[in-house]
Structure formats: C-alpha cells, structure tokens
Amino acid sequence: MQRPEVPKKLGRYQVLARIGEGGMATVYLGRRLGPAIAEDDDPFVALKVIRDEFSHREDFVTMFLDEVKIVASLQNPGIVRLLEFGQEGKRLYCAIELVMGQSLWRAWDTCKLRKSRLRYDWIAYVGARIAEGLHAAHEHGCIHRDVSPSNVLISYDGRIKIIDFGTAKAQHRLSKTTMGVVKGKYAYMAPEQASSVNVDRRADVFSLGVTLWEIAADRRLFKRKDDVETLIAVNAAEVPDPCALVWGFPRPLWRILRRALRKEPGKRYATALEMARDLDEFARSEGRKLGQKDVAEVMHALFPLEAEQDMAFMKDASESVDVSGPMSTRTSITRLSVDEIAPDEWKRQLPAGLLNERTKKP
Numbered sequence: 001m002q003r004p005e006v007p008k009k010l011g012r013y014q015v016l017a018r019i020g021e022g023g024m025a026t027v028y029l030g031r032r033l034g035p036a037i038a039e040d041d042d043p044f045v046a047l048k049v050i051r052d053e054f055s056h057r058e059d060f061v062t063m064f065l066d067e068v069k070i071v072a073s074l075q076n077p078g079i080v081r082l083l084e085f086g087q088e089g090k091r092l093y094c095a096i097e098l099v100m101g102q103s104l105w106r107a108w109d110t111c112k113l114r115k116s117r118l119r120y121d122w123i124a125y126v127g128a129r130i131a132e133g134l135h136a137a138h139e140h141g142c143i144h145r146d147v148s149p150s151n152v153l154i155s156y157d158g159r160i161k162i163i164d165f166g167t168a169k170a171q172h173r174l175s176k177t178t179m180g181v182v183k184g185k186y187a188y189m190a191p192e193q194a195s196s197v198n199v200d201r202r203a204d205v206f207s208l209g210v211t212l213w214e215i216a217a218d219r220r221l222f223k224r225k226d227d228v229e230t231l232i233a234v235n236a237a238e239v240p241d242p243c244a245l246v247w248g249f250p251r252p253l254w255r256i257l258r259r260a261l262r263k264e265p266g267k268r269y270a271t272a273l274e275m276a277r278d279l280d281e282f283a284r285s286e287g288r289k290l291g292q293k294d295v296a297e298v299m300h301a302l303f304p305l306e307a308e309q310d311m312a313f314m315k316d317a318s319e320s321v322d323v324s325g326p327m328s329t330r331t332s333i334t335r336l337s338v339d340e341i342a343p344d345e346w347k348r349q350l351p352a353g354l355l356n357e358r359t360k361k362p
Helices: 058-072 104-113 120-139 201-217 227-236 251-260 272-285 292-302 304-319 327-339 343-349
Strands: 013-021 025-032 044-050 082-088 091-097 101-103 116-118 152-155 160-162 355-357
Touching: 013 044, 044 058, 058 082, 058 091, 101 104, 101 292, 104 116, 104 152, 104 201, 104 292, 116 120, 120 152, 120 160, 120 201, 120 251, 120 272, 120 292, 152 292, 201 251, 201 272, 251 272, 292 304
Parallel strands: none
Antiparallel strands: 013 025, 025 044, 044 091, 082 091, 101 152, 116 355, 152 160
C-alpha cells in the first residue's frame, strides 16, 4: 500500500507530520494557524483525512461523515473531541483533539516486555473511566461496537480517552449495517454481536469486560488461531475464573468482570455507569486513592523515552515554522531502542509499587 503524499495545509491547519494510518484514513499532526482563542487554547490537533483512493467512493465518504457526526455529538471528558470538519480540494478531513500518549494495548504490551503487570486497582480505575465515557455515548444513543485496548488512549498526563467510532451504531446514522455483516474486532465482541443480532449498550459492557479481564489476567480470553475459532469461542462465552489462573487475583474484581461477561445480555450490568461504580468501589477497597496523577505516573514509568521524545518534538513544533521527521518513524526508533534494554534495567527504572510482578498460581 503506497503511502499518500503529506499535504502541506488543510483548511486553517499546517500539516506537520504523519502520525497514523488506517484502512480508510490517514492521521496527521496539525497546527492551527492564527491567534489563540483562549489562553489555554492548544494549537495542535490530530487531522484525520480520508485517503485519496476512497474520497470518490460514496460508501467510504458516508462512513467518514457518520463518524464525524457521531463524535461531534459526544462531548465528554472520556471521549476524544471533534474540533472541526472541513474540505481542502477533494480531501475531506476533521480536526480532533490531540492526545499525547499511548494506547491501553501498548501499555499492556510494554508491561509484558518488562516482565511486570499493571496493578489491579489501576486497571479498575482506568476501566471505570472508560465505562463512564461509554455511558455518556450510550445516553446519546451511540453504541461503540469496537471497545478494545487499542481503542483507548491514555495520555502522558493521565487522561483516558475512547477513540474510533467508525463502526459505532448511532441514531440518524447515514449508512446502515448490512444483515449478516459483523462490525468490530472479533476477539472483543459480545456473543450477540458476533451472531449479527441487533445489539444495545450491554454489548459494549461485555467488550469492556473482555478488555479488563485480559489485562488483569495477563492473557487473551477469546482469541484463537483464526477468525472462525475466535468467533466460536466468543459465541460460547466461556470465561475462566482468573482466580484459578493467577496467584492473588482479587475475587471482588472477578465478580465485577463475571457479571460484565455474562453470555445473556439481561444478566450483565444494565448500564456501563453501574459497572464504573463497582470498579471504583473495588479500586478504593485496595487502600489507595487513585486519580489522574497516578495514571500519569504509570505512563511515564512505562514510556519514559517516548514521552520525552514526543514532548521534545512538540516543543520544536511550537517554536518552528516547519517540522520534519514523522512521529511514527521516531516512535518506531524509540521502540527498538527500548526493546534492547534488559528486564532488570527496566525494573530499576520503575517507581516502587506502580506495577505487580508477573505471578502464576503455584
């Protein structure tokens, strides 16, 4: 797949670098040209642009416009904000709140490299914030349908954001899902979603349950060797007791996850907000009062080089007219250098008490 040429300008935004690429769209780092609207106004944004080869396809344009419309209607601290929508020549684009950080998947993956695990109360706290964001979307008639660790961003300063509403089911959506077409990542679907049955908010509750079970138990739940076997596992919805798999796994957390992961929607949490409250109660019961600062502390412990380099890049961008060197390339270089650090060196860099050691039931 040939990469699209980086545009120099999109509307009132200068394009600085390519920072992401998907099947339908490319994401760039952009800087708004012109004076700040407020003192704390951030001129930097993420610019999501529909790829040139799809810009003339009505179905792809409709999907792009649907996501724009959905995100624009959702104003919540737990959901990435849409700032502007526009067109530059034949290019459709939207300006989105820039979140400097990493995905929840990357945080989990980095822990594996360090032979460590995220603390249970930290997982519960982050899960509660995701659940609150999902509840806000649900109250606006929007079902995400693709909740997974890769669709949760955690900023270096500890903010938690749900992203990618491209497959969301929402009122007044222009495009409709064809009967028999399954949307979302198979391994995180609810059984009714995998069966192409009409879904409601409880499908997102199930997907969040899968996400938290995997990170807390430190293993995949329904993922199998191919898509067919994965869908069979999702349909069966047989969830092992993590207390029997992981030494010291807290039973109160398992009770929350077990309820979220019931095969029958009627036996799950009726709302994501109920799940958020139980997750917060569990997090508090562990004896530490968690907040944004604690989330940030873990992110800086996990990604010291990435945070430093990304912040340096943004400083350069704010002080110069032109910036060269895509962030995606720099992140790749950072990842290679990070992987070469020995596990005992990783542990020395970690503040005490932030992470759990990887443990197995003897």
